[in-house]
Amino acid sequence: MDHRQRILNAIRGEPSGQLSWAPRLDFWHRARLRDGTLPSELRGLDLVQIANHIGAAAYATIPDFTTSPEGEGNRTLGLLNWADCPYDIEFDGVERRISVSGRETLIEYRSPAGSLHTATVFTDEMLEGGASVSWITHHALQSPADFKIVGDLFTRMRVVPHPERYIRFREKLGGNGLAVVHAHGTSCPVHLIMKELMPTEQFFYALADNPAAVQRLAEQIEPVFAQIRQIALDLPAEVIYLGANYDDSITHPAFYRKYFLPHLRSYANELHAQGKFLMTHTDGENRRLLPAYLETGFDVADSVCPFPMTRCRIEELRAAFAGHITIWGGIPSILLCRHSATEAEFRAFVDALIHQCQGATRFVLGVSDMVTADADWPRVLYIGEAIRRS
Numbered sequence: 001m002d003h004r005q006r007i008l009n010a011i012r013g014e015p016s017g018q019l020s021w022a023p024r025l026d027f028w029h030r031a032r033l034r035d036g037t038l039p040s041e042l043r044g045l046d047l048v049q050i051a052n053h054i055g056a057a058a059y060a061t062i063p064d065f066t067t068s069p070e071g072e073g074n075r076t077l078g079l080l081n082w083a084d085c086p087y088d089i090e091f092d093g094v095e096r097r098i099s100v101s102g103r104e105t106l107i108e109y110r111s112p113a114g115s116l117h118t119a120t121v122f123t124d125e126m127l128e129g130g131a132s133v134s135w136i137t138h139h140a141l142q143s144p145a146d147f148k149i150v151g152d153l154f155t156r157m158r159v160v161p162h163p164e165r166y167i168r169f170r171e172k173l174g175g176n177g178l179a180v181v182h183a184h185g186t187s188c189p190v191h192l193i194m195k196e197l198m199p200t201e202q203f204f205y206a207l208a209d210n211p212a213a214v215q216r217l218a219e220q221i222e223p224v225f226a227q228i229r230q231i232a233l234d235l236p237a238e239v240i241y242l243g244a245n246y247d248d249s250i251t252h253p254a255f256y257r258k259y260f261l262p263h264l265r266s267y268a269n270e271l272h273a274q275g276k277f278l279m280t281h282t283d284g285e286n287r288r289l290l291p292a293y294l295e296t297g298f299d300v301a302d303s304v305c306p307f308p309m310t311r312c313r314i315e316e317l318r319a320a321f322a323g324h325i326t327i328w329g330g331i332p333s334i335l336l337c338r339h340s341a342t343e344a345e346f347r348a349f350v351d352a353l354i355h356q357c358q359g360a361t362r363f364v365l366g367v368s369d370m371v372t373a374d375a376d377w378p379r380v381l382y383i384g385e386a387i388r389r390s
Contacts, residue, residue, distance in 0.1 A: 002175030078196030187243025
């Protein structure tokens with residue numbers, strides 16, 4: 001049984017004979033390439049080959065956004081791009097100007113409704129940490145007047161399908177991992193506004209002070225989401241990824257149920273009708289959201305991060321999700337860092353987790369959120385060795 005089939009078995013709740021191990025290595029890899037400290041045995045290998053080298057599945061869920069053929073592109077509108085993106089965003093009647101100054105990118109949009117000036121940056125700290133997505137320093141929504149301009153930009157967008165890119169990506173990966181379709185990093189238009197178009201605290205002020213403007217903009221964004229959804233549904237993929245970064249104090253249960261749950265549940269229902277699965281990225285504080293997750297009906301909780309990085313222990317998560325949601329994750333990234341945990345603490349956690357989950361269905365072992373730049377490589381190797389011994 002190859003890695004792809006083993007992961008699919010876990011998602012379907014079927015036995016696979018061995019625990020699937022699929023760590024996200026791209027941040028660590030970019031950082032090690034940048035400072036020239038990549039272990040000698042890994043030099044010249046790509047991420048799939050490195051995963052093979054350590055006996056793991058290649059993590060093929062969140063793309064490498066540094067491969068975008070248009071650089072920052074529409075980053076400040078929350079629409080990221082990458083080499084294998086199964087769609088492009090095009091505009092009718094909009095002029096876009098991109099200029100780069102050092103590590104800062106200025107992105108200007110001009111439409112009949114007005115002009116927007118936005119900006120992003122990669123800091124030294126981000127680059128040293130292997131980051132693939134820039135920091136927005138000047139958001140699209142800076143004032144109430146900007147809502148009209150941003151809304152006009154979204155109504156002028158067309159989503160152009162490129163299924164051949166996903167097919168190429170899937171064929172290249174083969175049985176080395178599960179080629180997940182990354183539809184979008186937010187789960188609905190309101191989530192996009194909150195996460196990408198304005199600072200989070202300003203979003204909640206806007207939602208309280210001018211809910212009609214927020215709702216109107218969400219309605220103008222929705223057709224773009226619908227086009228992306230249809231493209232994702234039409235692809236020959238078993239699993240679609242939609243939405244990321246929930247937290248039970250910010251995207252609290254009532255807020256999640258009102259805005260996020262209906263979109264995710266609708267997506268899940270459409271996928272289930274085709275025998276496919278929905279994945280979403282649950283890497284924050286999840287305890288109070290667990291009942292809402294079950295109501296949503298998604299199939300895979302990606303990057304599940306338990307205690308000691310969050311309040312939720314892995315036993316609590318497994319009990320809540322049992323028989324319904326597949327956990328992908330389970331190993332807090334800090335345990336791979338020597339300054340955060342001793343070798344004895346790390347090994348005790350990993351050994352106990354593998355013992356607990358070996359033979360279980362609906363579990364894919366991974367590092368939450370990713371193997372970080374300061375992770376100790378021998379600890380990554382130990383995880384694979386511990387699985388093989390179990």
